[in-house]
Amino acid sequence: MPIRRVWAPRIDFDALRRELKLPEEFPADALAEAEQAAAGAPPEGADRTDVPFVTIDPATSKDLDQAMHLSRLPDGGYRVLYAIADVASYVRPGGALETETWARGQTIYLPDGRIPLHPPVLSEDAVSLFPDVDRSAVVWTIELDAEGEITSVALERARVRSRAKLSYEAVQQQVDAGTVPEPLALLPELGTLLAKRASDRGAVNLPLPEQEVEQHDGGWRLVLRAPLAIEEHNAQISLLTGMAAAQLMLRGGVGLLRTMPPPKPEAVAKLQGAAKSLGVLWPSGAQVGEVVASVDPASPRGAAFLDQAADLLRGAAYTPFDGTPPEITGHGGVGAPYAHVTAPLRRLADRYATEVCLALAAGTPVPEWARAALPRLPKAMSDSDRLAGSANRGAIDLAEAVLLQDRVGEVFEAGVIDVDDASKNRGPGGTVAIDEPAVRARCSGALSLGVRIQARLVSADPATRKVQFEQD
Template sequence: MTGPADTPLRASLCELRTELGLPDDFPAEVLAEAAQAAKDPAVSAHEDATDLPFLTIDPPTSTDLDQAMHLERRRHGYRVHYAIADVAAFVRPGGALDTEAHRRVTTLYFPDGKVPLHPILLSEGAASLLPGQTRPAALWRIDLDTEGGVVATSVRRALVRSRAKLDYAGVQRQIDTGTAEESLALLRDIGRLREEQEVARGGISLNVPEQEIVAHDGTYGLEFRAPLPADGWNAQLSLLTGMAAAHLMAETGTGILRTLPVAPDGAVARLRRSADALHIDWPHHVPYAQVVRSLDPRRADHAAFLQECTTLLRGAGYTVFDHGELPTPAVHAAVADLYTHCTAPLRRLVDRYAAELCLAAVAEHDPPEWVLAALPGLPKEMADGTRRANTVERECVDLVEAALLKDRIGEIFDAYVVDVADQEPTTGTVHIDDPAVVARIDGGDTKLPLGERLRVRLTQADPGSSKVLFAPA
């Protein structure tokens, strides 16, 4: 862990906020509008669905809860009730809140706090699907057949009430021990069916261990968190809703999609070379997605290959379409279907607009003028916001890594090589288990062994520049 009075790290985090031009707080008029909206949200058109016993699944400390679910069996399949926080009930188009949201675009997460998309009294209060509270939502109902295929989709405005806030580890434990009530137990059944549907359409979800900053008593550390099966099952419900929303928009001819082009042949060929170097069995007749699903991220060579696989997922963006003409490409290559972002409106600007387009589609009326007016500018806004969020995430991890290691220059660590530069095989990236660090390595004259264990020496760790560098020991 970093020291409790680690002023270089805290100063560097402050400098990062300044460099990116991030706001310290919300303007007074935004806070005033949020306070009024919290007292008097626009809910006159919302039906009462508080009889459905919803629950949420999020990290233990999260309070900006976008999604709640209730799962049930049908005679020939399943029904997914998926409630998404209705931010439009609180944000007046063209008002101070709306303008500020377009300036911020996404919630940004730092080790010592967050820069939220909306004021906390909304995002973690009146608009959040907190347990025991009645909240406005865009309520999706998606019916599935016995194999998990979609047979019917609808979405309406409704008032919902979550009964419980659960976390992933607790959900996994309840399901594994057979103590989960039926609605929660069905998460495994439906999640697995949707994973099979993903395989059938050629989609892919990468099970890559995530490097996370953890806070404890004012200090920070890093951990690798391997996703639990419950993470994947829960993600399948979000993907299901995003695909359903995209198809609704496609049917009406107006919308915004999350797109990802198919990886070029050169990228796939490079990945095959990596598979050979890592001794990953990849027969030519076997699809890439099938190979990925056979891997165990706990193995060093498999984890290295999974890291390499992320190169095929670059280039995602947002694309607007109108007059019934879908863009090219229209499909998200990793999802292998039409897809949009619509399940995190408390933390991501575009989701509020996607919800309005879908609500209008089901009601068979034109989208609101404020949605149509903003639609053309959303792809650039989201691209800029996403880039900023990625920069914050990467820089924060780099800064914490440097702070953790600043007093350990010259020490030797056990590592494995997860990436090697194509044109310069003496440079690459290593993965250290303890502490959980992913950093650059300069091999000097030594060609780095991709996917193999390597003893490395720490040569640089500067919290001021967020630079960590290793060399072969």
């Protein structure tokens, strides 16, 4: 009987760092600018320290971009106060720090650490929205009617003071117990309402489970972590703010949208085949969004289905415009025009998009440093997206190979979630998903989408980060 190892005592990710040429320390001049900005006087702004904001993030997060306060309006509607870290006030246009953030593009995460977009003196200290300290923020005030329709949008630079740093797990427990703190008490209700509106307008929300490499008993293991309900509700507030930002940009004639075409019919047909192989019910006439919403992302087969469903959401792009709006303004996943503005500590584009929105909301000219950056941001973000994706996929591939290297020759039950295009001349095969550990890998054989098979592990090589099965 093979030894079933589901964890590894050691996985070395340094080779992946070197291969991808991930940045290490910040240049001295960029770090000096960050330290000087952190030590300086806080930017001027309205005083909103009376608002009891709270943050909600993974428990170990230190780069806190967003703080929230929700309340009900007298007419039964909602007021969303969303404070976003005011990164632009700490990064001098044209300086060494700005140059370095353009080279990085975004924060890149690896299991044993992260490569931050900004120096920790800013991202984990002076700009992060920690509780019980005054911080500069861009505060969005979004009012909605009882049906969840936006009725007004305003934003301003302000001084804020968060009251608590909350974790998703703790808040979910409070939701389940009916003891959610007041600033978040309406989040499940409003999040559910906004998700329903998104479904009605044809949005495709993928509650994708995260395939993570995490530390465990002095080693590493591979897990699928399904998003908690509160995370989905929280995401709806971010999406709401992004849609409000896009409305401002389109009315003002300048901005940076996050666009994506709607799913192609052939991609939907392919997903229906994957649903059959994974045991996912797809009733006749059901829309993609309905089926996706019915899947349990915590189950390995549900996770595999959602992973395959991600193929529907291809072609996302950053689309700048200055004057005439672009031909495509919508985002197929959101079902509406949308912009990234809520994660400036971790994503370069948000800093500039937020400055555009501040100017448009105030009726003042967009700062030239922000306006001039818009045409260059799509390439910078595309390059960093590719690098972040390679780092994430490389870490997962390495973990899969290490975890399976002692199980070569073992047979696993697997679901066929993709079949190779015969025109690519790769030989018969495709992609299978096994349940434990939660691995997706190539498999050779005459595979058919819509079946479960016995797959024999033929290789698992940490040096090349490759795992290969064959149909048994």
